[in-house]
Amino acid sequence: MIIEFNMINNITSLIDAGGFVIWVLLALSIVLWSLLFERYLFFWFDYPKLKNTILNQWQKRVDKNTWYSEKIRELLIAEANLNLNKSMLLIKSLIGLCPMLGLIGTVTGMIHVFDVMTYLDSNNARAMASGISMATIPTMAGMVIAISGIYFNVRLSSRIRYEIHSLSDQLTID
Numbered sequence: 186m187i188i189e190f191n192m193i194n195n196i197t198s199l200i201d202a203g204g205f206v207i208w209v210l211l212a213l214s215i216v217l218w219s220l221l222f223e224r225y226l227f228f229w230f231d232y233p234k235l236k237n238t239i240l241n242q243w244q245k246r247v248d249k250n251t252w253y254s255e256k257i258r259e260l261l262i263a264e265a266n267l268n269l270n271k272s273m274l275l276i277k278s279l280i281g282l283c284p285m286l287g288l289i290g291t292v293t294g295m296i297h298v299f300d301v302m303t304y305l306d307s308n309n310a311r312a313m314a315s316g317i318s319m320a321t322i323p324t325m326a327g328m329v330i331a332i333s334g335i336y337f338n339v340r341l342s343s344r345i346r347y348e349i350h351s352l353s354d355q356l357t358i359d
Contacts, residue, residue: 203322204297206290210283210323214330217279220272221337228344232269236352239265243356250358258356265352269345276338283331290323 200207239261248254298316 199322202318203326204290204293204319206286206293206323207326210286210290210326210330213279213283213286217276217283217330217334220276220279221334221341224272224276224341227268227271228341232348235265235268236348239352240355255358258358261356262349262353266345266349269348273338273341273345276334276341280331280334280338283327283334284324285327287324287327290327291320294318294320294323 200211243249243258243261246254246257249258294316296316297319298313301313301316
């Protein structure tokens with residue numbers, strides 16, 4: 186119980202030391218991880234149903250080698266592609282936004298350091314420490330969020346490419 190309280194206290198002090206940008210990054214990371222989690226849930230639960238529906242629609246077709254059937258095949262693949270790529274552009278945008286917000290935190294922290302240096306003695310390290318932490322913590326947080334998001338985004342993107350390729354192979358033209 187004491188360890189959990191100390192951990193929560195340490196996280197709270199880290200967030201407070203990072204300034205307002207950390208709160209924005211926290212909200213952004215919650216949105217990003219919610220979208221990533223939703224995509225994984227889609228792959229585990231909804232996509233198999235969608236894939237079976239598409240394959241059943243294709244198997245019920247009598248003519249599979251006409252121009253119309255080729256266009257229907259393309260439509261089915263495009264529908265799967267659209268469903269698979271849902272929210273991926275937003276995920277990529279949020280990943281790109283995280284380091285930029287971290288840099289905003291760096292700039293605001295450095296402004297705080299310069300303000301302290303202006304009003305206090307420039308050799309006062311304690312006075313500058315809060316501004317330096319305000320400058321480094323958001324940058325670190327933005328980079329950690331972005332790097333971990335990139336990892337899962339790459340995994341999702343490769344899975345999407347695999348599933349589209351697999352589906353197009355399964356929708357054979359007789």
